[in-house]
Amino acid sequence: MPILDALERIDWTDINAAARVTQEAVRALVRHPTELRDLVYGVEHRPDLLEKSEALRLDDKIVLYEALKDRNFRLRLHVSKNLSREVPHNHRFPVTVFILRGVYYHKLYVCNMPLDEAVSVSDMRPVFVRDERAGACYTMHDETIESNMTAHGTMSLLLRGPTAKDRALGMDRDSGKVFWKYGQQNETPEQLAAVRMSLDYYRELRDRIAAAMGWEPPAVALPAAGEPATAVAG
Amino acid sequence: MEASWLQTGDPVDWQDFETASATGKEILERLAGDRSLLRQLTFTAHDRDGDRGAGAWTDDGGEVELLADDSMKLFIYLHVGLGNHDGQASPLPASYVAKVLTGAYRHVWYAADDGVAYVTHEQPPGLYAMRGGLEHSISWDTQSTALLLRGARAVTTEPAQLTEDQYVALRNRADSAGIL
Numbered sequence: 001m002p003i004l005d006a007l008e009r010i011d012w013t014d015i016n017a018a019a020r021v022t023q024e025a026v027r028a029l030v031r032h033p034t035e036l037r038d039l040v041y042g043v044e045h046r047p048d049l050l051e052k053s054e055a056l057r058l059d060d061k062i063v064l065y066e067a068l069k070d071r072n073f074r075l076r077l078h079v080s081k082n083l084s085r086e087v088p089h090n091h092r093f094p095v096t097v098f099i100l101r102g103v104y105y106h107k108l109y110v111c112n113m114p115l116d117e118a119v120s121v122s123d124m125r126p127v128f129v130r131d132e133r134a135g136a137c138y139t140m141h142d143e144t145i146e147s148n149m150t151a152h153g154t155m156s157l158l159l160r161g162p163t164a165k166d167r168a169l170g171m172d173r174d175s176g177k178v179f180w181k182y183g184q185q186n187e188t189p190e191q192l193a194a195v196r197m198s199l200d201y202y203r204e205l206r207d208r209i210a211a212a213m214g215w216e217p218p219a220v221a222l223p224a225a226g227e228p229a230t231a232v233a234g
Numbered sequence: 235m236e237a238s239w240l241q242t243g244d245p246v247d248w249q250d251f252e253t254a255s256a257t258g259k260e261i262l263e264r265l266a267g268d269r270s271l272l273r274q275l276t277f278t279a280h281d282r283d284g285d286r287g288a289g290a291w292t293d294d295g296g297e298v299e300l301l302a303d304d305s306m307k308l309f310i311y312l313h314v315g316l317g318n319h320d321g322q323a324s325p326l327p328a329s330y331v332a333k334v335l336t337g338a339y340r341h342v343w344y345a346a347d348d349g350v351a352y353v354t355h356e357q358p359p360g361l362y363a364m365r366g367g368l369e370h371s372i373s374w375d376t377q378s379t380a381l382l383l384r385g386a387r388a389v390t391t392e393p394a395q396l397t398e399d400q401y402v403a404l405r406n407r408a409d410s411a412g413i414l
Contacts, residue, residue, distance in 0.1 A: 016342060019353035108343070108352060128343060128352070129255040130362040138354035143345065 002035060003028045004065050010072040012094045012161035019139035022073070022096035022159050026137060029157070030098060036157075037215045039064040040077060040206055044199075052184070053197040057081070059150075060197065060205055061158075068162060076158045079205065080150035088124045088147045089170040090115065092183060094161040096139040097132075101212060102154025104132035109145040115169045121176045147173070153212065238271055239264075246307040248385035251329055255363035258331030258383040263361060265310070266333050266381060266413075273414045275300040276312055280401045288387070289396045289404070294319040295374060296396065296404045297382065307385050314404045314411075315378035321371035323348075326364055330384045334360035336411045337377030344369040379411050 007025050012018045029036050043049045043062055052063040052074075058081055065075040080102065088109050097104075108128035113119050124145065132138070132148075140146065142164040167180040184192060197205075210217065240261065248254045265272055279289075279298045288299035294317030301310040315337060323344050332339075338357045341364075345351040348369075356362070360380075364370070396404070408414055 015350035016353060019350075023353075023355060110346075112346075125365075126252055126255075127365040127368050128362065129252065129259075130354075131259065131359075133359055133361075135357060136354070136360065138352060140353075141345065141349060141351050143349075144351040 003032065004039075004067070004075065007067075007071065007073065009070070010161060012072060015094060015139060015141050018094065018161070019096065022139060023098075023137045026075075026096060026098040026157055026159055030100065033213070033215070037210070037213070038218055039075070040209060040215075041218050043202060043206070050197060050199065050202060053202065054195040055197045055201055056195055058084075058087075062197070062202065062205070064157075068160075072162050074160050076160070077209070078156045078158055079209065080152065080154040084149045084151075086147045086149055086173040087170055088121070088145050088173060089181070090145050090168050091140070091142045091160075092163050092165050092168045092181070094140060094142050094164070096137065096159045098137045098157040098159075099132050099134050100155040100157060101134050102151045103134075104130075104136075104154065104156070105149040106130040106132045107147045109147070111145055115143075115145075117178070119169070119171070119178065121171055121173050124171070124173070142168075145169070155209065155212065239268075240271070240301060240308060240310070241303055241306055243306075245305065246383075246385060248307055248329060251363070251365050254329065254385065255331060258363060259333075259361050261308075261310075262331060262333035262381045262383055266335060269414070272300075272312075272381075275310075276405055276408060276414055279405075280396070280398065289401070291396055291400045292319075293317060295378075296400060298396065298401065298404050298408075299387075300381075302387060309384040309387050311382040311384070312404070312408060313374075313378070313380045313382055314407045315374040315376055316403065316407060318375045319373055321373045323369055323371045326366050326368045326370055328366040328384060328386060329364065330382055331363040332356075332360070332383075333381045334358050335379045335381065335413045337375060337379060339378055339380065340373040342371045344371075376407075377411065379408055379413055 010018050049063045054061045060079045062077045064077055068074045107126045109124040110127050111123045113123045167182050170181055171178045246254050246257050290297040295315045297311040297313045299311055301308055334356050338355050341354050342350055343352040
């Protein structure tokens with residue numbers, strides 16, 4: 001059975017336990033590169049996953065696997081762009097992250113103020129400074145504040161849990177600008193359209209990922225959900 | 235012993251955690267790659283005049299003090315796991331920088347409400363700095379070795395010296411881990 005199909009419902013209320021389960025699952029997936037490759041190529045035939053994928057200013061996010069409703073997780077592949085700023089932020093959900101390639105210059109912060117409109121950059125105190133290189137894996141509570149400055153082309157797997165709040169905080173440490181991140185259901189059609197990943201964009205990105213990972217395309221065309229696989233002609 | 239590249243340059247500025255983190259990471263990265271110096275510091279740790287075998291010891295691991303230079307604010311230790319250690323949450327007494335050489339260290343950082351904020355299974359080439367005061371636990375096993383840099387001497391045993399047997403046990407484990 002594919003690794004993620006075998007992953008049972010995750011209890012993220014116990015972050016320690018969730019860390020053990022999710023880190024093991026992600027590491028197992030990385031140890032089976034064909035399975036990971038097939039997830040990436042399979043998005044071609046999964047408009048529901050492509051619909052959730054995003055081309056953002058700082059990174060691209062391809063949704064590889066969706067089990068948020070029934071088993072409390074969704075897997076994404078992130079590819080960093082060459083636009084790296086120190087942006088302390090938290091998340092709307094707990095996450096486990098695995099670095100596939102490159103490096104995250106990762107900082108974790110303590111903030112003793114409520115995370116609302118009054119919070120400022122000066123309230124953010126770095127307490128954990130880390131170089132997360134390929135192979136590094138960590139799990140965070142949704143309230144944990146982090147920043148990731150990345151090398152261009154850094155790739156990571158992000159396995160997220162269920163939404164814990166409507167919005168997450170972000171702030172630019174240089175400019176001091178504070179902003180909020182919302183889920184797709186709370187964004188306007190214009191906002192969604194601005195970041196939606198087109199099929200052409202996905203294909204070009206997928207090919208770059210495959211080249212970086214040393215993957216050959218699958219010999220068998222990956223099916224849409226519920227359809228049988230078919231051999232590729234030629 | 236003659237001063238090495240470790241004792242050139244400016245003292246580490248531990249008043250500024252981020253600056254100390256950056257400096258410390260550079261120092262440990264370079265030391266991990268300087269096998270000759272690392273070996274020399276480890277194998278002479280129990281022979282230094284007036285400073286014989288400082289370090290720390292528990293039944294499931296210990297630290298050999300490789301360098302203690304107060305003028306440079308450089309206190310470097312080689313941590314070696316000798317058994318399976320399942321750490322309990324406690325406040326970190328002082329900031330430090332670490333580079334994992336072999337095996338793994340499991341860190342759990344606890345938020346102010348005692349909930350778990352962050353969990354990582356740190357493996358080579360893990361390189362990180364933690365600020366003093368952080369509520370956290372650390373676990374390791376018999377394969378774990380790491381270089382540590384602190385801004386002040388870390389002594390957790392009384393007397394603050396390793397016995398010859400303790401020092402040899404740590405040194406031999408490090409040697410068999412292939413890091414020396």
